[in-house]
Amino acid sequence: MFLKNAWYVAAWDTEVAAGRMLARTLLGEPVILYRTTDGAVVALEDRCCHRAAPLSLGTVVGDNVRCGYHGLTFAPDGSLIHIPTQTQVPPGAGVRAYPIIERWQFVWIWMGEPAKADPGLIPNWWWMDHPDWSVSRGDVFHIACNYELITDNLLDLAHVPFLHPGSIGTDYIIDFPIKTERLERSVKMTRLMTDVPQAPFHRRVKAYDTHVDRWTRVEVFAPAHVLVNSGNAPTGTGGLEGKANDVVNLQSPNEVTPETEGSSFLFYGHARNFHLGNETTTQRIRNEMLKIYREDIDMMEGQQRRMAREPDRALLAINQDAPVVAMRRVVRQLIEAERAR
Amino acid sequence: MFLKNAWYVAAWDTEVAAGRMLARTLLGEPVILYRTTDGAVVALEDRCCHRAAPLSLGTVVGDNVRCGYHGLTFAPDGSLIHIPTQTQVPPGAGVRAYPIIERWQFVWIWMGEPAKADPGLIPNWWWMDHPDWSVSRGDVFHIACNYELITDNLLDLAHVPFLHPGSIGTDYIIDFPIKTERLERSVKMTRLMTDVPQAPFHRRVKAYDTHVDRWTRVEVFAPAHVLVNSGNAPTGTGGLEGKANDVVNLQSPNEVTPETEGSSFLFYGHARNFHLGNETTTQRIRNEMLKIYREDIDMMEGQQRRMAREPDRALLAINQDAPVVAMRRVVRQLIEAERAR
């Protein structure tokens, strides 16, 4: 059901520490995450190969994990290196280890064939980790819906006036057309709005006396890496072309990770290159966004309940769904190709 | 599993208002109920045809419902009348609308073929809405059992001495025979008791110094409309023939509506033509009945747990089950006939 040969965000970097385990189910598999003494992140299957006890009930001992039941000890590569009650360890025994890369404040995990774990497939969220940008992080959202309902939501911003009035929702949004581009492993949606009032959220972050030019560009990279670029600048100052000096501009990576078929994690940050280091702005963006995402979550969990009841029932596509439909096709084709191999 | 071409009570009239939605699952289908500005009740499927979002998370706008996700708007007949992001609405698109009739303080819904929604099939509970009668309404009971266990319970009052001692249960009830009549779409059970002590509940409502003649008449109309007529009058004053002037007489419609195969709603009222408008009597009947019904609910939910474990295991029929057995046959035959069509 999931694209296995892909990177997913398993955790924020700050969630994973040395000496203790973080347990999380990812793509249906129970996983533990911890750091070795030199800081490297380890991801192992959370199930002892001996009697299926969760390793998360055990202990991190130095760089290794000791099962809390019978003391079997596993190295960071998952290999079983010690059985307390015998001298011989069966060759090849161990638990599954997952390739991990730490980048852009995220811990990325590869749940498919390790040999195919190409670091080049990690999206370039450089703003998350750059001195010219300040980041408002979200929480770890645990959402009771399939991951594609979340990527749908982010790619389809026609819902904004209805679900998020009072913050980013403004009536005029849907008066401007969208452009949809299907690329090899991604779909990009662009909406440019000229000479419009600032949205309430933007006003609270950085107010202009004039009307603004406003943009929303969303690109979803398969399976579930989403970049939302949004912002505005005073009308006619070149904001839509990226030439304005005085802008509200947010680069917002959203990473969606399936937990099960019907539940997902969502990690996101909002990076800005204005009001740098200003903690008030950082917290304001963070808190407003938490509220906005919670509005989305209620709706997506409602969709999930209805779809779970009648999974095969047809839906009515509307014009605005073009990017969503295209993106679902990209993902489906990649999953089918993966299975055919 | 359910008889679809039939009226069911969806709600009390007072539960449904203009400007907001009541969401309830009926016969396995999620439904919203609201009133138009002229007071008519609308029932629509609680699932947007676009992306399956629950419409109950949206808004009533005038007489219409607007989906909270993308603003698609549906008229009271379920037709899609507006898509904010496009001018053209696909012909025939919409959500299911259900025929509704408001009568006897109840909102009646027809979940089957709309063309067959004959208002003449609504039972005549005229006491619920007549100046010569006062009504003690029950709550909306949400009961974790199949609806037929509830109609069984109401039709089979041999349980009264055991489950309801101290209120309507008296030892002598089962010493009097019952008469069972099978009619076309209903089964009627009659028990007439002559010269017996008043039941404690009746004494608390209206006490007589003498023994009484007491009656219980229950008729269940398929699928799950139940009328319980019960009462008593001083011995020999003609109560059993309906000729006594001084009586305790209750006409009690009970409406059972399946939510799912294993859960149901129960709506009931107790109408009387004595102590008219006396609020103390109204509340006393209401409160005693809430207690009595809760005793039934515990038992029926217990039955459901046992039956869910072994749905096909045989039960032992006793003589007293005649009306219950007859009624289950009526319903089964109607369901089979409906499916054969």
Add this chain to the structure above:
Amino acid sequence: MFLKNAWYVAAWDTEVAAGRMLARTLLGEPVILYRTTDGAVVALEDRCCHRAAPLSLGTVVGDNVRCGYHGLTFAPDGSLIHIPTQTQVPPGAGVRAYPIIERWQFVWIWMGEPAKADPGLIPNWWWMDHPDWSVSRGDVFHIACNYELITDNLLDLAHVPFLHPGSIGTDYIIDFPIKTERLERSVKMTRLMTDVPQAPFHRRVKAYDTHVDRWTRVEVFAPAHVLVNSGNAPTGTGGLEGKANDVVNLQSPNEVTPETEGSSFLFYGHARNFHLGNETTTQRIRNEMLKIYREDIDMMEGQQRRMAREPDRALLAINQDAPVVAMRRVVRQLIEAERAR
């Protein structure tokens, strides 16, 4: 899935009383337990043969049980002896009754063919009921795992150093070999440890100034009767041969009873023949053991979660598993033999 022709502990003797019912699901079947007026324990199926109401919602009337719904009355042998609304009782009607024996503070139930209920198959836990021994009883543990994970746990004490440090866990345990004996319906594991420090738990119960000889002998009798004999005596005083006068010696029956495939009850007592009648010692052993068993329960419930996800996935057997593997084979063979009959 379960061995039916076997005794299981249904309850502690003190849990069952005259005049009221204890309801418990055993081997997947709902059962009620109560005492007759002469003190004998009765076990009946908790489901009325009439309309499947739980008898546990009814009343004990003298030696019989009356269903709370319609008053059908059942004798201690399960036979239906009274239907309030008719004079005739259908011959042979009733509910299932289970053979019961009360012994060693336990109420034993036989869920299989009654004719095969041989009292000789009840294990001899005589210490539980003997004036020369004092007993620290455990609670009734309700554990969310299959019963065999619990017998595994008790037979396989290689986990003790890892799961129970600070009480009975000491590093040296696994330095001493185990002996495994497979008998006809049981498997026995023995570990003798010479000249070792006392375990912290033993010290707190009865401390010696010297090193000790320590023993653990576990025998599991099919399907799930476990005797743990553990103790220690000052080094060289003959403790391992049972010849020492001054010993810490515990005889600990553990009775595991399946509730469902994924949940179980555990009853246990720790009998000692020192500090006789000393309430401080009784409570200390009881409280320390509650803590130790809770450590086991967390682990076993974790195993159950992992195994439920992938029931057929292979496990890695280690040398120390010999008794567990042998015992699972004994039980499987008995179940297969029972089914083949």
